[in-house]
Amino acid sequence: MAIGLLNGKRGIISGALNDQSIAWKVAELAHTEGARFVLTNAPVAMRMGEIKKLSESTGAPVIGADATNDADLEKLFTESTQLLGGKLDFVLHSIGMSPNVRKGRHYTDVNYEWYKQTLDVSAMSFHRMLQAAHKLDSLAENGSVVALTYIAAQRVFPDYGDMADAKSLLESITRSWGYHLGRAKRVRVNSISQSPTMTTAGQGVKGFDSFFGFAHDMSPLGNAPAEDCARYCLALFSDYTRYVTMQNLFHDGGFSHTGITPEVVAKYAK
Ligand SMILES: NC(=O)c1ccc[n+]([C@@H]2O[C@H](COP(=O)([O-])OP(=O)(O)OC[C@H]3O[C@@H](n4cnc5c(N)ncnc54)[C@H](O)[C@@H]3O)[C@@H](O)[C@H]2O)c1
Numbered sequence: 001m002a003i004g005l006l007n008g009k010r011g012i013i014s015g016a017l018n019d020q021s022i023a024w025k026v027a028e029l030a031h032t033e034g035a036r037f038v039l040t041n042a043p044v045a046m047r048m049g050e051i052k053k054l055s056e057s058t059g060a061p062v063i064g065a066d067a068t069n070d071a072d073l074e075k076l077f078t079e080s081t082q083l084l085g086g087k088l089d090f091v092l093h094s095i096g097m098s099p100n101v102r103k104g105r106h107y108t109d110v111n112y113e114w115y116k117q118t119l120d121v122s123a124m125s126f127h128r129m130l131q132a133a134h135k136l137d138s139l140a141e142n143g144s145v146v147a148l149t150y151i152a153a154q155r156v157f158p159d160y161g162d163m164a165d166a167k168s169l170l171e172s173i174t175r176s177w178g179y180h181l182g183r184a185k186r187v188r189v190n191s192i193s194q195s196p197t198m199t200t201a202g203q204g205v206k207g208f209d210s211f212f213g214f215a216h217d218m219s220p221l222g223n224a225p226a227e228d229c230a231r232y233c234l235a236l237f238s239d240y241t242r243y244v245t246m247q248n249l250f251h252d253g254g255f256s257h258t259g260i261t262p263e264v265v266a267k268y269a270k
Contacts, residue, residue: 005238007034010084010140012076013060014040014067014129015094015148018050020199022148023094025230031058033234035090038080040065067095067125068117073132080138087140090237093129093147096122096201101161104206115162122166123173130177134184143187144237147174148229149248151193151256159206171248178246188245192232195223195252217263219253 013030015023016039030037036059041051043064055062061083065072081087098121099105099114126147133139152160153167171191178189196202196212205211216223224232232251235241250256 002032002034005033005234006030006090009035009089009237010081010086011035011037011088011090011092011237012040012080013037013092013094014065015092016041016051016054017045017048017200019054020226021094022194022197022199022226022229023092024054025226026092026094026233027054027058027060029227029230029234030090030237031060035237036060036084037090038063038076038083040076042066067093067129068120070128070132073128074136077133077136077138081136087143088133088138089140089143091129091133091139091143091145092233093126093145095125096148096163096166098122098161098163098166101159101163101206102204105161107158107161110162115165118162118166119169122163123169126170127173127177130173130181130189134181139181139185139187141185141187142239142242143181143185144241145177145181145187145189146233146236147189147191149174149191149193151250151252153193153248154256157211159211163205174248175246182245188236188242190236190244190247190249192229192236193248193250193252193256194229195219195255197223197226197229199226214264215252215255217267218258218261219255220258220261221253223255224251224253 039060039062065076098118149167152164174191181187
């Protein structure tokens, strides 16, 4: 039941590729809760056409931007504040891609040109977004920025490959920009570390289906669905979290603090 949690707030939501995307769920819920926002994605992803459906159902304009391209990002922030009629109260970074993972290159044998792309698309893009927003003074006082991350930043998940390094960098960028934007404009910056989720990016990781089941069995609440991740994003965009910043927040059903469960023990019983 909608309560108007984001009434009057303006924002940018990146990364809605199709109706499985976490960003798609965030956009639907933000619309229901009264926000006005711009949708953005890489021009190549937009050509697939699905984002148009989301644009129609939420009334959100779409502005294409490659998150590794500074000129695109400047245009995104400039046009978004114009279209929405004011500065931005929230920004969602929901962007990730590793050519090494996609093409099955093992962590011990990465292609370094692809590795640079992994870091640029999945982590440096967050820095680029915030630098563009800051220089253009596009963020409103008391705004909130959220990036999506994964626990492979803290623990080794071998098939997550160089994305683990990208997520570590993303979480560090979260803290650093959290400091600078907090001082400058009381804008908070946090990352949400989400459970494995059945999306295009998630399913690109080798052995994802087995891992999804393992994580579910290792979480007292089970894996957190994308819809609930959207709820957590909205909580952070709302005025109820105005002193939460520079944090990496686990949204994983308890996975990050669980050592073993009867479900997993049963699988090893002789
Ligand atoms: N699915 C999971 O299991 C899971 C778990 C934890 C965190 N995450 C993170 O959640 C975020 C969203 O992923 P998702 O699972 O919804 O998958 P998704 O594939 O639906 O979303 C990834 C998005 O990144 C966009 N993107 C890629 N390159 C881009 C570029 N150069 N410029 C702009 N956009 C670009 C894609 O077009 C796509 O919309 C990612 O950061 C991902 O790492 C996902």
